[in-house]
Amino acid sequence: MVAVNEPIDPRVRLAISQWPDDAPRGAVSTFCAEHGISRKSFYELRKRAAIDGPAAVLEPRTRRPKSSPSTLSAEVKVQVVAMRAALEASGLDHGPISVYEKMRAMGFEQVPSIASMARIFRAAGVSQTEPKKKPRSAWRRFVYPAPNACWQLDATGYVLTRGRQCVIFQLIDDHSRYAVASHVAWSETAEAAIAVFDKAVRVHGVPQRLLTDNGIALNPSRRGYQGRLVNHVSRLGVQAITGKPYKPTTQGKNERFHQTLFRYLDKQPLATTLAELQAQIDDFDTVYNTERPHQGLPGRLTPQAVWEATPKADAPHPPPNPPLSIPVLARRIQPPPPEDLPFGTDLKTLSTAGAFMLGAVNYKVDGRRALEQVLVTTDKDTIIVTDLDGEVLIEHTRPAPGVKYVGNGKPRGPRPKPSPKS
Numbered sequence: 001m002v003a004v005n006e007p008i009d010p011r012v013r014l015a016i017s018q019w020p021d022d023a024p025r026g027a028v029s030t031f032c033a034e035h036g037i038s039r040k041s042f043y044e045l046r047k048r049a050a051i052d053g054p055a056a057v058l059e060p061r062t063r064r065p066k067s068s069p070s071t072l073s074a075e076v077k078v079q080v081v082a083m084r085a086a087l088e089a090s091g092l093d094h095g096p097i098s099v100y101e102k103m104r105a106m107g108f109e110q111v112p113s114i115a116s117m118a119r120i121f122r123a124a125g126v127s128q129t130e131p132k133k134k135p136r137s138a139w140r141r142f143v144y145p146a147p148n149a150c151w152q153l154d155a156t157g158y159v160l161t162r163g164r165q166c167v168i169f170q171l172i173d174d175h176s177r178y179a180v181a182s183h184v185a186w187s188e189t190a191e192a193a194i195a196v197f198d199k200a201v202r203v204h205g206v207p208q209r210l211l212t213d214n215g216i217a218l219n220p221s222r223r224g225y226q227g228r229l230v231n232h233v234s235r236l237g238v239q240a241i242t243g244k245p246y247k248p249t250t251q252g253k254n255e256r257f258h259q260t261l262f263r264y265l266d267k268q269p270l271a272t273t274l275a276e277l278q279a280q281i282d283d284f285d286t287v288y289n290t291e292r293p294h295q296g297l298p299g300r301l302t303p304q305a306v307w308e309a310t311p312k313a314d315a316p317h318p319p320p321n322p323p324l325s326i327p328v329l330a331r332r333i334q335p336p337p338p339e340d341l342p343f344g345t346d347l348k349t350l351s352t353a354g355a356f357m358l359g360a361v362n363y364k365v366d367g368r369r370a371l372e373q374v375l376v377t378t379d380k381d382t383i384i385v386t387d388l389d390g391e392v393l394i395e396h397t398r399p400a401p402g403v404k405y406v407g408n409g410k411p412r413g414p415r416p417k418p419s420p421k422s
Contacts, residue, residue, distance in 0.1 A: 007060045008037055008045075016045045017054035072120070076110050079103075080117055081124050091267030092292060093260065096121065101293040101300060143175055149313040150174040150209040150241075153197065153218065154254040155188045158265070161272045168281065169196040170257055173204075174211070176306035177253060177294050179285040180204050184278045188217045190228035197233065206315040209239045213251055216352050218242075225352070225370045237316030253296075260288065345377045358383070364408045365393050 012035045032039050049057045083103055087094035096117035103111045112120065121127035144150045153171045160166055169183040169192055180203070183196035197210070210233050212218035219242045220227045230240045243251055264284045271277035289307075293300040301309075341347065348356040354367040358376060365374065365385055374393065377384045385393045394408050 008041065009035070010058055012037065013045060013057050014054075016042055017049040017057040019046060072110075072112055072116060076112060077120050077124075079108065080112060080120050081126065084121065084126060089267060091264035092287070093263070093295075095127075097295055097300065098293070144209075144313075145175065146310050146313040147173050147175050147178065147307050148205055148207045148315070150211055151180060151200070151207045152211045152251055152254045153193065154213060154251050154258070155193070155215070155217070156258045158184075158277070160274075160277065161270050166274060166277065167192065168258075168261070168277075169193060170254060170261065171196050171200050172254060172257055173207075173303075173307065174253065175310070176303050177257075177297060178303040178307040179257070179289055182278075182281045182285055184274045184281065186274070188215065190217045193217050193229045194232050197229065201236075205312065206236050207238060208313050208316050209241055211241050211243070211251065214242050220352065220367075220370070227352075235318060237318040239316070256296075341375070344379060345375055347373060348376050349373050356385075361399060361403060362405045363394070363396070364406065366408060369393070 015031075028039060028042060032042050045057050080099060080103070084094045084099050087098060087102060092098065096114045099117055100111060100114050118127070150173075151171055152174055153169065155167050155169045158166050158168050165186075167185050167188045169181075169185065170179065171181045171183075172179050181196050181200035183192060183199060185192035185195075193212075212229075214220065214222050216227065217229065218227065219230050219240050221230060221240070222242065226234075233240055261281070261284055264287075265280060268280050271280060289304045290302055292302060294303055294306075297303070297306050346358075348358075350356055350365055350369055350372050352370045353364070354370045355362055355364045356374070356376065357363075358378070363383070363385070369387075373388060375386045375388065377386070378398075381398050383396045383398060385395070387393060396406055399406055
């Protein structure tokens with residue numbers, strides 16, 4: 001049998017066009033079996049020969065349909081490319097899915113499919129294929145079951161005019177991706193983190209959990225002590241949780257949120273003050289929550305639609321007696337510092353990063369010993385750091401002039417790539 005869509009040999013076509021009318025019974029079946037064609041094809045060619053003449057049978061006819069109602073006109077293609085350009089100029093997502101949803105929302109008479117839009121973009125040279133990208137069907141997301149079950153808080157750096165550095169705190173709901181609050185500050189501090197959390201609580205209530213990274217201003221519990229933000233949310237009954245160190249994928253939703261924000265801010269005038277930047281971010285949050293279909297949500301709904309579709313998780317109950325923070329307990333169990341220190345020995349209190357300053361040089365001891373007191377003994381060439389029991393923690397040769405930082409000799413491990421603008 002001839003393979004599907006494979007043309008019939010011209011010699012077979014010629015034989016069919018000259019087929020005698022008085023052929024014996026069964027000859028057609030035998031002929032079709034010998035040449036691997038169907039009886040239906042045989043009689044179709046015989047009919048064509050009788051109507052259009054034997055010559056019409058010798059060449060296969062085109063399979064192209066006489067009409068293509070779904071063919072996109074040049075005008076529609078221009079509209080698609082123009083819509084993509086408009087979204088890009090506004091700093092919003094402008095892929096095929098985003099353009100498709102925007103054209104549907106605006107009520108265009110003809111909206112091509114997402115696949116058609118991708119082909120139009122490639123033909124116009126405004127996008128390119130990404131063969132190494134995983135298909136969406138391969139994604140597996142963990143999502144909390146209701147709004148306020150968990151909030152994600154993260155901070156990212158930004159630059160104002162004249163190169164001034166600042167920090168943007170972004171707080172989103174894990175279930176709905178709803179931006180519950182944003183806050184701009186000069187630096188990443190516990191005060192700024194508490195401010196953005198309280199800002200969200202006043203409007204949306206108290207969440208059950210707060211997920212952050214292991215930054216000193218957010219949740220330094222893995223460093224051996226609690227921070228001010230953890231103590232603050234714990235008094236409300238909120239469970240403060242973190243991802244593993246150097247695993248930013250745990251906060252992947254917030255990392256992706258940063259990327260969307262930066263794309264928007266890149267199209268805005270560079271802010272000159274924190275208030276001006278805050279206004280731009282507030283405008284972005286409104287568009288993000290209420291207008292922009294989120295491709296990570298079922299049905300590509302907006303975060304506000306998902307936020308309102310499910311009842312909020314119950315607020316946690318504050319503990320009757322909030323536990324003391326780890327630094328207080330740690331300071332209480334330390335032995336008392338010696339009263340008479342020998343010459344060349346100083347009593348130092350380590351910073352929250354487990355370091356101390358000596359002669360304009362920052363010495364790292366151990367992050368797990370944050371806020372502990374240590375004894376620093378110096379002579380002409382050597383610096384020795386011990387705890388109050390006399391155990392040597394680090395020992396260094398005095399650094400060369402110009403050195404500002406001396407580590408503790410322990411590997412720091414890989415570091416996540418900095419965010420754009422950070």
